[in-house]
């Protein structure tokens with residue numbers, strides 16, 4: 001992936017290219033001043049921005065040009081062609097921008113432009129003086145950053161029960177656990193970042209109560225923080241396994257950096273691992289432990305892994321993928337007890353285990369919302385602006401159930417990009433924007449060298465269409481209900497995934 005940053009290809013834009021080399025609506029990769037540059041054309045306008053996505057370094061020239069933005073092919077971040085700004089997560093930082101000049105039928109990329117700082121519009125006079133964010137995860141962090149990016153100068157306090165600064169949670173079951181990524185790369189930002197942006201991040205700060213009448217929160221240590229506007233972004237907690245032996249020290253869960261580090265430490269001294277649960281976390285953990293050469297057994301009650309989310313065909317493919325990598329499945333059964341050396345299953349089997357990782361789902365962390373008297377509906381109920389039933393209190397991320405315009409249903413999803421985008425929208429609405437949250441849900445998973453990206457939301461479907469070849473890892477999978485397209489998953493067809501996202505967005509735009 002780092003090759004994108006270092007290797008230059010295509011024309012040197014400083015020396016100029018013919019305008020005809022960039023037809024309207026296209027992207028052209030080249031370079032200028034030693035950096036990869038993406039030239040984009042929209043009608044008579046030409047733009048030059050950095051070609052490397054600031055999330056995980058994807059080459060943006062393989063993405064999609066949509067209006068005056070470019071969408072990243074890997075995880076659908078969106079950058080402004082005019083300013084380079086990362087308009088939508090998961091990228092949080094802008095890409096550079098260059099001045100473009102046209103002369104005698106040629107296009108030249110000239111000097112790099114300064115990033116403009118935003119000023120908060122004057123009309124937002126009743127903006128909050130004190131913003132408190134509860135949660136230092138995907139949504140909380142994105143919200144704090146967005147507030148500053150939008151020009152908010154008031155006080156921001158971010159209270160996080162985590163011991164470390166906000167982390168890149170998806171890495172914890174993938175590259176970090178597999179031993180590919182360093183511990184430092186887990187953190188979204190350095191502690192200095194929060195100081196520089198005047199975000200008062202308090203770690204190990206668990207909020208015990210919210211007083212909605214006097215507008216303050218109280219931590220378990222008794223300290224209090226007043227707020228004018230509050231964001232609740234407490235995420236989700238792993239569901240605990242309820243069998244004898246589940247509290248033994250070699251039984252692990254995975255949510256935080258500390259959890260992942262503890263699994264790594266145990267894996268280094270282990271030979272056999274049992275993973276309980278065969279959904280995303282369980283299977284990503286299984287793949288990462290195989291990368292560390294452990295003997296891995298996966299136990300789950302369903303007959304096909306990930307069938308509920310991706311369907312039988314994809315589930316069967318994923319099972320085969322893991323078996324080819326040496327994983328043994330024990331499906332249609334459950335763990336009934338655990339001791340220091342074994343996991344006993346309902347079907348009578350006994351599996352040796354030095355390490356057990358439990359990934360049997362999560363539940364939204366809503367106890368604070370409940371205590372504060374917010375309306376709940378299997379999560380915190382919010383309106384299209386992500387505001388809860390109590391004015392001034394917003395909710396975002398894994399806890400929020402919002403009205404999905406595409407289906408007309410209240411939905412709650414547990415995905416990284418959704419949480420970050422909700423944090424961004426909630427932040428703007430805390431400043432009075434009244435922006436509807438109508439981003440199309442997106443998630444990805446990566447296991448071994450296999451990745452799948454999913455756009456939309458299909459809790460149920462009555463038809464799956466596979467276009468292409470699943471076995472060749474080259475296909476588009478469409479999920480429909482009553483003939484209506486609800487979601488699209490792609491394997492090695494990034495551009496199709498981006499097109500599906502834009503198609504859903506355009507459909508949403510027509511719904512009133």
Ligand SMILES: Cc1cc2nc3c(=O)[nH]c(=O)nc-3n(C[C@H](O)[C@H](O)[C@H](O)COP(=O)(O)OP(=O)(O)OC[C@H]3O[C@@H](n4cnc5c(N)ncnc54)[C@H](O)[C@@H]3O)c2cc1C
Pocket residue numbers: 134135136137138139140159160161162169170171172173205206207208233234235236254255256281365368396397398399413414415416417419420442443444445446
């Ligand atoms: C290992 C792992 C891998 C994942 N991989 C993917 C992936 O590949 N793709 C994908 O789309 N999604 C993935 N996810 C899901 C994704 O990480 C979540 O959807 C996302 O983190 C949700 O963001 P959030 O801000 O709602 O919650 P979180 O990121 O969980 O943050 C919640 C924060 O709230 C804090 N908190 C909770 N209660 C309190 C309290 N009372 N007081 C103060 N602070 C509190 C917590 O300490 C934490 O800082 C993964 C999740 C995990 C755990």
Ligand code: FES
Pocket residue numbers: 053054055056057058072073074075076077090091
């Ligand atoms: S690499 Fe661009 S969004 Fe992830």
